[in-house]
Amino acid sequence: xxxxxxxxxxxxxxxxxxxxxxxxxxxxxxxxxxxxxxxxxxxxxxxxxxxxxxxxxxxxxxxxxxxxxxxxxxxxxxxxxxxxxxxxxxxxxxxxxxxxxxxxxxxxxxxxxxxxxxxxxxxxxxxxxxxxxxxxxxxxxxxxxxxxxxxxxxxxxxxxxxxxxxxxxxxxxxxxxxxxxxxxxxxxxxxxxxxxxxxxxxxxxxxxxxxxxxxxxxxxxxxxxxxxxxxxxxxxxxxxxxxxxxxxxxxxxxxxxxxxxxxxxxxxxxxxxxxxxxxxxxxxxxxxxxxxxxxxxxxxxxxxxxxxxxxxxxxxxx
Amino acid sequence: xxxxxxxxxxxxxxxxxxxxxxxxxxxxxxxxxxxxxxxxxxxxxxxxxxxxxxxxxxxxxxxxxxxxxxxxxxxxxxxxxxxxxxxxxxxxxxxxxxxxxxxxxxxxxxxxxxxxxxxxxxxxxxxxxxxxxx
Ligand SMILES: Nc1nc2c(ncn2[C@@H]2O[C@H](COP(=O)(O)OP(=O)(O)O)[C@@H](O)[C@H]2O)c(=O)[nH]1
Ligand SMILES: [Mg+2]
Numbered sequence: 001x002x003x004x005x006x007x008x009x010x011x012x013x014x015x016x017x018x019x020x021x022x023x024x025x026x027x028x029x030x031x032x033x034x035x036x037x038x039x040x041x042x043x044x045x046x047x048x049x050x051x052x053x054x055x056x057x058x059x060x061x062x063x064x065x066x067x068x069x070x071x072x073x074x075x076x077x078x079x080x081x082x083x084x085x086x087x088x089x090x091x092x093x094x095x096x097x098x099x100x101x102x103x104x105x106x107x108x109x110x111x112x113x114x115x116x117x118x119x120x121x122x123x124x125x126x127x128x129x130x131x132x133x134x135x136x137x138x139x140x141x142x143x144x145x146x147x148x149x150x151x152x153x154x155x156x157x158x159x160x161x162x163x164x165x166x167x168x169x170x171x172x173x174x175x176x177x178x179x180x181x182x183x184x185x186x187x188x189x190x191x192x193x194x195x196x197x198x199x200x201x202x203x204x205x206x207x208x209x210x211x212x213x214x215x216x217x218x219x220x221x222x223x224x225x226x227x228x229x230x231x232x233x234x235x236x237x238x239x240x241x242x243x244x245x246x247x248x249x250x251x252x253x254x255x256x257x258x259x260x261x262x263x264x265x266x267x268x269x270x271x272x273x274x275x276x277x278x279x280x281x282x283x284x285x286x287x288x289x290x291x292x293x294x295x296x297x298x299x300x301x302x303x304x305x306x307x308x309x310x311x312x313x314x315x316x317x318x
Numbered sequence: 319x320x321x322x323x324x325x326x327x328x329x330x331x332x333x334x335x336x337x338x339x340x341x342x343x344x345x346x347x348x349x350x351x352x353x354x355x356x357x358x359x360x361x362x363x364x365x366x367x368x369x370x371x372x373x374x375x376x377x378x379x380x381x382x383x384x385x386x387x388x389x390x391x392x393x394x395x396x397x398x399x400x401x402x403x404x405x406x407x408x409x410x411x412x413x414x415x416x417x418x419x420x421x422x423x424x425x426x427x428x429x430x431x432x433x434x435x436x437x438x439x440x441x442x443x444x445x446x447x448x449x450x451x452x
Contacts, residue, residue, distance in 0.1 A: 020372040028321045091322065092347035096355045098367065102331070105356075105363045112370055116322070116352045 008039045011137050016111050019138045023113060026130045037130055044136040045257070047079075048244055051161030053149035053186075058167045059193035059227045060146050061100035066233035067240075068104055071142050077109040079135035079143045083128060086116040093117075097146060111135065117147075129160055129264060149183055160260045162253055163243050165236065167191045168207070170199035184210060188220055189239045195224040195232065277311045285310060323446055324352045326368050329379040329410070330388075331357040338410055338431065339379040345435035351442070361391035368396075368404060374446050377438075381410040386419070393423045403447045409438070 010018030022040075025033040050067075052060050061082065068078045082097035093116035104110045115128065128145065135143045145161060166187035190211070192203045207222045221239060225232035247253035281289075289307065292298040298306075325346055329339045339355075346353045354371050358364050368376050378388065389408065396404065408420060408428035417428040426445065429438045 017369055017372075020370055024324075024372045030321075086352075087347055090348050090350045092350045093352045094343050094347050094355055095353060098354060098356045102357060102363075105366050114354050114371060118322075 008036050011040060011134060012043055014139045016138070019111065019134050020113065022134050023115075023131045026134070027115070027118070027127050033130075037133065040133060040137040044133045047132075047136040047140050047143045048163070049132055049136075049143045049145065049161045050240060051164040051186075052144060052146045052167060053164065053183075054167035054191075055169075056148055058169045059225075060148075060167050061097040062227040063165075063167060063191065063193060063225060063233060063236065064097075064144055064146050065101040065104060066227055066230050067237050068101070068110060068142075068144065070234055070237040072107065072109060076141035077139065078111075079138065079140035080104070080110070080112040080146070081115055081128060081131055081135070081143070082112065082146045083115045083117055083148075085148060086118050091118070111138070111140065129260075132160075160264070162247070162256065163188045163240050165189045165191060165240065167193055168203065169194040170197045170203045184214065188243050189236065190220055190222040191225055191232075191236055192222060193225045193227050196226050196229075200224055273308070273311070277307050280311045281307060322350065322352050323375065323442060324354070324371065324373045325375040325377055325442070326354045326356065326364070326371060326373040327377045327379065328356045328358050328364055328367070330382065330384075331359050333357075333380065333382050335381040335410075336379075338381065342377070342379075342409060342429075342435055342438065345439065346442075349439040349443075351439075358388075361388050361395055364388075364392055365395045365399065365401075369399070369401070373404065375405045375407065375442055377407050377409055379410040380408070380412055383411075385410075385412060386416060389420055389423060389425060393425070405442065405445055405447055407438070407441070 007018050007022055011022055022033075022036065024030075026037065052064055052067075054060055064080060064082075068080060071078050080101070082095065082101075084093055084095045084097065086093045095114035095116060097114060098105070098112060101112060104112055113131065115131065118127065128147075132143055132145065149166070164186050166183065166189070168191070170192060190207055192200050192207065194200065201224075204222045204224060211219055211222070223232055223235055223239060225236060227233060244253065247256070289298075289303045293300065293303055327339060327343050327346065329336055343353045343355050354367070354373065356363075356367055358367075364376060364378065376392070378385070378392065380388070385408070389406075392406065396402075396406070406425050408417070408425055410430070412420070412428045412430060420428060427438075427441050429441075
């Protein structure tokens with residue numbers, strides 16, 4: 001039997017099973033998860049975190065497998081988090097990304113973990129960055145996070161990466177459409193996969209046209225790949241490394257990371273304030289506040305201020 | 319967040335008949351399970367995947383025969399790695415005589431074409447092992 005008491009030290013000793021168990025604790029918001037994460041945090045910040053996102057079926061998992069192999073050829077260890085949506089009705093999920101990453105199983109320098117988004121439970125935003133930190137603390141040189149680019153929360157995850165690769169495919173008029181809706185901004189490297197299919201060049205032209213309208217310097221490049229054949233994958237990896245090298249050299253990467261951490265902390269302030277405020281109020285007070293709204297005596301802002309004041313009183317008591 | 323039951327559902331790479339396994343994967347999802355769906359060539363891959371994914375249950379599907387050595391290697395490999403908190407079950411076309419041998423190996427249930435998906439769901443809910451949480 002394994003003992004969990006030394007879970008933190010085992011994670012730091014690069015024990016994959018300890019890391020796997022740690023991620024499970026995080027997913028379940030188990031007691032002890034938060035304190036262990038806090039212990040791991042000073043040991044993180046070394047890994048390069050790459051987000052890979054885009055519409056379902058674009059070839060993300062196939063591309064990720066090729067990218068991981070390219071990094072392995074360079075002697076890097078790689079962690080992969082493949083996030084798929086949970087069913088909003090049952091909370092269940094089918095996690096099928098590993099099917100396209102079969103060649104990675106058995107390589108001791110690679111750790112692949114499938115995660116259900118649990119987005120309906122508000123879980124994604126907290127669990128995935130935490131899981132990234134576990135892999136970071138495990139000493140992974142590169143961490144790839146695959147998410148489906150549909151929901152806002154999935155996009156948010158890709159947005160916490162050091163470099164985000166947006167993947168689409170030809171003919172996916174929707175693919176381009178989806179990217180227009182605020183997604184284009186988060187891409188650092190663009191990939192049109194399934195270049196063997198008709199319309200790939202046109203899709204690239206359309207993407208380039210949209211990127212030109214966004215005056216970003218330097219303007220992100222749009223690469224063509226045939227991920228299932230391995231064609232163009234090496235160029236994607238090279239482009240990602242070049243992006244990271246440039247940003248690291250100029251200090252932009254470090255600033256971006258700080259921004260992400262600050263944003264995460266801010267989001268946690270909001271979530272915790274809400275949780276604690278609601279826990280502080282007794283039923284009579286909640287009823288009274290609700291009545292004030294119902295009778296239109298007090299507006300929501302006033303009610304919120306009163307609820308927060310109650311939290312302050314409770315804090316001063318103890 | 320509730321603890322969710324996580325299942326590794328896997329079938330041989332060269333097993334073309336994956337309809338049963340895919341059907342079961344959907345039923346498991348509908349029951350609220352998180353299902354990692356994969357193909358395998360050798361038992362070692364099942365073990366490596368189960369450990370990385372930290373699953374509660376391993377379901378191995380077979381419909382083309384040749385499953386007995388796989389189960390034997392799987393169970394001895396899990397024991398060698400001191401994994402004693404993962405439930406292993408079988409599915410697909412596995413004859414009764416094999417199922418009896420499997421029970422002796424520590425595979426308590428086999429769900430064939432005649433079994434309902436619901437019975438598999440119920441069995442898992444009942445027999446999933448308590449895992450050392452903290
Ligand atoms: N024609 C073609 N098919 C591809 C290519 N890359 C991946 N595929 C196939 O596209 C399908 C979806 O791939 P997958 O990696 O699972 O996509 P994801 O949903 O974005 O992760 C699979 O059947 C792949 O084999 C490609 O370059 N060309
Ligand atoms: Mg995928």
